[in-house]
Amino acid sequence: MYKSLSPLVSAAFILGGCSLIPDYQRPEAPIATQYPQTSSYAPALSGPIGADQGWREMFRDPVLQQLIESSLLNNRDLRVAALNVEAYQAQYRIQRADIYPAISANGSGSRQRLPSSLTQTGDSAISSSYSATLGISAYELDLFGRIRSLSEEASFIYLSSEEARRSTQLSLVASVANAYLTWRADQELLKLTQDTLQSYEQSLRLTERTNQVGTASALALSQSRTSVESARASLAKFQRQVAQDLNSLALLVGTSVSDDLPSLPLASDLLAEVPAGLPSDLLQRRPDILQAEYLLQSANANIGAARAAFFPSISLTANAGSSSSELSGLFKGGSGGWLFQPQINIPIFNAGSLRASLDYSKIQKDISVSQYEKSILTAFQEVSDGLTARKTYKDQLMAQTDLVQANQDYYRLAERRYRIGVDSSLTFLDAQRSLFSARQTLIIDRLAQLTAEVSLYKALGGGWIENSNKAL
Template sequence: MSKSPMSLAAVAFVLGGCSLIPDYQRPAAPVAPQYPQSAAYAPAQADGNAAEQGWRDQFRDPALQQLIQSALSNNRDLRVAALNVEAYRAQYQIQRADLYPAVSASGSGTRQRTPAKLSPTGEAVTSGSYSAGLGISAYELDLFGRIRSLSQEAMQVYLSSEEARRSTQLSLVANVATAYLTWRADQELLVLTQDTLKSYEESLRLTTRSNAVGVASALDVSQARTTVEGARANLAKFQRQVAQDLNGLTLLVGTSVPDNLPGLPLASDLLTEVPAGLPSDLLQRRPDILQAEYLLKSANADIGAARAAFFPSITLTANAGSSSSQLSGLFKGGSGTWLFQPQINLPIFNAGSLRASLDYSKIQKDIRVSQYEKSIQSAFQEVSDGLAARKTYSEQLTAQRDLVQANQDYYRLAERRYRIGVDNNLTFLDAQRSLFSAQQTLITDRLAQLTSEVGLYKALGGGWAERLNVAL
C-alpha cells in the first residue's frame, strides 16, 4: 500500500505560515498621572499589599460575610457570567481545532444481487464491495495565518469573558454590601423613630394633662399632636423601607435572608479602609479595564484574519485504505487505494468585499481603543470620587456627631425649662424635632460614608488578586 498521500498530509500538518496580525501596542492611559490633590481629597497611597486582601478582610461584619458567601454561591447573574465563560471557552476550542487536520476512519460494505433478466450474462449475479480507509477532508493549510488569527481572536474573547465574570462578581460583592448596609441603616432609623414616637406621645400626654388644668393651651396640644402624627408617618415609611431592603437583599443573595439576622451596628468598624493605589495599578486590578483590553486584542487579531483573506487558500483532502469485492480479501496485498486532492482558491474579483471587510476590522479596533480608554477614564473618576468622599465624609461625620450632642443638650434644657414652666411648649417641641432630625442625619451620613467606601473598594478592582491561569 502506498504511503505517499499520508506523508504529504504529515508535511501539511507541520507547515507553518506568517502572521498578518498587527503588532499590539497598549494605548496610553488618557488620564493624569496622579489623582487630584486638593484639600477635598484623601491622599492616595501606593500599598502593594492592598490588592492581596480578600473581601473577608474588607468586610468585617460576620453577618455580611455570610451573605456575600451565599450570594457567590447562589446569585443567578453570577451563574450566567460563569456559564458564559465556559461557552466562550468552548468556542475558542472549536476555533483552535481548525489549526489541526481532522483525521477520520471509515468502512463500508455492500452486497447486491442482479436478476438474470438484467444481467449481461443472462444469469443471476451476486456481487459485493468492501472498503476501509483513513483520511483527512478539506484541511486548510494556514500559510498566511488566517486560522491562527481567528483562533487568537477567539482566545482573547474567551479571556475577556473571564474578566466579565470577575467584574460581575466584584459588582455582586459591592451590591450585597451596599444593600446590607442600607438595610441596617433603615433598621436603626426605624428603632430611632419608634423611640421618638414614644417620646412624642409622652409629651402629648403631659400637654393634654396641662391643658386640662389650664396651664397649656389648645394650641400647645395641637402642636404636640402634629409631632406625634409626623412620627407615625415616618414609622410607616421606615417599616416599608426595611421590608423592601430585605426583599432586595434576598434577590441579590439568591436565597432567603432571615429578618432577624444578627449584625454589627453602623457605628462600629464594619469595613477595613482600602488604600487607594496609583492610576497605573488600575490597569492590572480593574476587571472591566482588563476586559476592554482583551476585546481590543481580539479586534487586533481580527485584522490579521481580514488581511490573510486577500491571499490564496489551499485545502487538502487525502485518504488511504483498501477495497475488495470480498470481505476476506479486504486487507490482502494489491487491495490498497489512495486519494490526494489539493485545492487552491485565489481571490481575483470580489467587488471590494475583502477590502471592506478589512476596513470594518480596522474600524472595530478603533472602537475598542475608545472603549478601553473610556474604561480607564471612568475608573479614574470613580477612584477620585471615592477619595473625595473619604476625606469629606470623615469631616462631615465629626461635625454631625457634635451637632447631635448639641441638640441633646438643647433638648434636655428645653424639657427641664418646660416642665418647671419657664419656657412654653413651642421651644420644647422645636428641641425634640431638632434632635430627631440630627439623629436621622447622623445615621444617613454614616451610611453614605460606608457605601462610598464600598464604592472605592469596587473602583479599585476589589481586594483579591484573582487571575485566570490556564495553558493556552
C-alpha cells in the same frame, strides 16, 4: 514521488507560521500619573492596594462575611458569568482545533441484488462491496495565518470573559455589602422612629392634660398631634424599607436571609480603609479594564484574519485504504488504494467584500481602543470620587455628630424648662423635632460614608479574592 512532496510539505509548515496580525501596542492611558491632591481629597495612602486586599479583610462584620460567602456560591448572575467563561473556552478550543487536520476512519459495506432484466447474463445477481479508509478531509493549509488569527481572536475573547466573570464577582461583593449596610441603616432608622414616636406620644399625653387645665394652648396641642402623626408615617415608611431591603439582600445572596441576624452598630468599625495606590495600578488590577484590553487584542487579531483572506487558500483531502468485493478479502494484498486531492482558492473578484471586511475589522479595533480608554477614564473618575468622598464624609460626620450632641443638649434643657413651666411646649416640640432630624441625618450620612468606601474598594479592583493568599 515522496522526495518531490517533501519540499512542499516543509514549505507549508514554514508558511503556516506566518501571521498578518498587526503588532499590538497598548494605548497610552489618558489619565494623570497621580490622583487629585487638593484639600478636598484624602491622600492616596501607600501600602497594598485595594485589589490585593481580600473581602474578608475589607469587611469586618462576621454576618456580612457570611452573606458575601453565600452569594458567591448561590448568586445566579455570577453562576451565568462562570458558565459563559466555560462556553467561550469551548469556542476557543473549537477554533484552535482548525489548526490541525481532522483524521477520521471510515468503513462501509453494501450488498445489492440486481434483477435479471438489468444484468447482461439475463440471470439475477447479487453484488457486494466493502471498503475501509483513513484520511483527512478539506484541511486548510494555514499559509498566511488566517486560522491562527481566528484562534488567537477566540483566545482573547475567552480571556475577556474570565475578566468579565471577575468583574461580576467584584460587583456582587460590593452590591451585597451595600445592600446589607442599607438594611442595617434602615433598621436603625426604624428603631429611632419607634423611640421618637414613643416620646412624641408621651409629650402628647402631657400636652392634653395641660390643655384640659388651661395651661397649654390649642395650638400647642395641635402641633403635638402633628408630630405624632408625622412619626407614625415615618414608622410605616421605614417598616416598608426594612422589608424591601431584606428582599433585595436575599436576591443578591441567592437564598433566604433571616430577619433577626445579629448585627454591629452602624457607627462601629465595619470596614477597613484601603490605600488607593497609583493610577497605573488600575491598568493591571481592574477586571473591566483588563476585559476591555483583551477585547482590543481580539479585534487586533481579527485584522490578521481579514488580511489573510486576500491571499490564496489551499485545502487538502487525502485518504488511503482498501476495498474489496468480499469482506474476507478487504485487507489482502492488492486491495489498497489512495486519494490525494489538493484544492486552491484564489480570490479574483468579490465586489470589494474583502476590502470592506478589512475596513470593518480596523474600525472595530478603533472602537475597542475608545472603549478601553473610556474604561480607564471611568476607573480614574471613580477612584477620584471615592477619595474626595472619604475626606469630605469624615468632616461631614464629625460636624453632624457635634450637631446631634448640640441638639441633645437643646432637647434636655427645653424638656426641663417645659416641665417646670418656664417655657411653652412649642419650644420643647421644636427641640424634639430637631433632635429626631439630626439623628436621622447622622445615620444617613454614616450609611453614605460606608457605601462610598465600598465603592472606592470596588473602583480599586478589590473584592474578587477571599484573602490575600488564596483566590476564591
